[in-house]
Amino acid sequence: MLNGEVCGNLTPTRGLRQEDPMSHYLFIICAEGLSCLINSAQVDGNIKGFNCSKNDPAISHLFFADDNLVFTKANSVNCLAIRDVLDRLKGWGEKSFSIGEKYILIKAVIQSLHAYAMSIFKLPKGLIKEIQRLYARFWWGSTADKRKIHWCSWTRLCTNKAEGGEGRRDGGRGEGGEGLGFRNLENFNKALLAKQGLRILKQPDSLATMTLKG
Template identity: 30%
Template sequence: MALKIDTEKAFDTMEWSFLLNVLCLHGFGPTWINWVSQCISTPTFSFLINGSPFGNIKSSRGLRQGDPLSPFLYIIGADVLSRLIQSVESLGSLQGIKISPGYPQISHLQFADDLLIFSKANPTNAATILDCLASYQSWSGQKINYSKSGVIFNKNTVGQTSANLCHLLNLKKASPTTKHPGLPLELNRAKSSSLDLIEKIQNRVAGWKTKLLSQVARITLISNVAASIPTYTMSSLLLPKIICNKIDSTLYGFWWGAGLRKNHMCLKSWKSICQPKSYGGLGLRRTLDTNYALIFKLGWSLAAEEDKACVSLLKSKYLKGVPFM
């Protein structure tokens, strides 16, 4: 089974005393810890009432979102939970899952405040996981957001077993659309029905007032905002061509102002627009070409970055001792 754990107001509930103690245990000096303490404890907050700031409230815990230091401090604090899970796994109290016979068990994956915990579907593992989460909550103040958390079971798990474990964990079964961190945990054979990239881009483009934008401004929005929305997904999955074509069609229509008037004329093809500037294009990239380039980066990692955990996993599962190149 896999537990998708989401933390409730993750940055706002981190206890300062816990974080400072963790920094001390990591070997940070007292001067540095004092600087960090001053940074996280001195900000004050006000409320906007009828457009005017009101009040001057000083918080007693939490990390200010938007502060460039906050993500690093949060990761240092959340690493305690990762080490706690590793310790119970090493003691044999938690059994992770094996993706490949030649690769160690995987007990959890952590990305900022999103956590996936893997284990065999039995009450012993469930109780161990609850103990770890309860201990971490008592130390750090981080609580589980039960409305956004859930459990995924293997298709071979008996229905009554999954129901009992959900009751024990106080979690519901996760829906197929649940994401971690930005990809669905389950993909249908038709990827186009599992991914909402087209809707995201269409909604973003629809919010821009093209009547008030020059074509230079549209190019900037396409290259810096709209075209970057599917980047993470494209670095992990090879998208169907139908999705790539629909994304390109949406961006192409925005570039020419499609929808503003019935009889709009496109004087240049999208393929020509996506040519390099030295060849008369505008330097944009077609979605399919970008997808191929990002996937090829994964191939480069397989060939040149053998020390990465994900590379070792992929080689163990798919190559099985055969050299990549």
């Protein structure tokens, strides 16, 4: 629906900015799938929820804005059932996401998860490489059981679109057009710390600056 008229399909060409209203729907898609899988496991008797009293319904999970609580018995059967649910959710996501959806998920959600920590700490290079390795595995579709070819390095995928080309629909495969504008986490980490340093220099009377000086 566009301006009150029904239109055709819209193909996204750019990612969503942080705090964009549409970005929350990406979380809801996964949360709904997880909720259905937990309910199914509870119906099958693999997960035993929590009862406040004998007459109350069993509560297996509660979802909040960005926190999930799962209630179950502390035994190996229930824990294995939860692990199986998470494994099924992982497989569902890998099979459902197209190249465009993976691109939006990485740009709008996944790469924003580390922003708070990176604005305070300088992460070790080994940790950054490991995080980017996980990004690359998700992008190319590799799993613990099946490896797929990474047609170009993650550093090349972090190249700006204007410098690396518009990017190809096959996921950046080939000699040209690999730049997709993903964040280089090491440079992003330095930029956030530099921003904090500039704030300290510009605002010497702020609480943060006085605390650090003290």
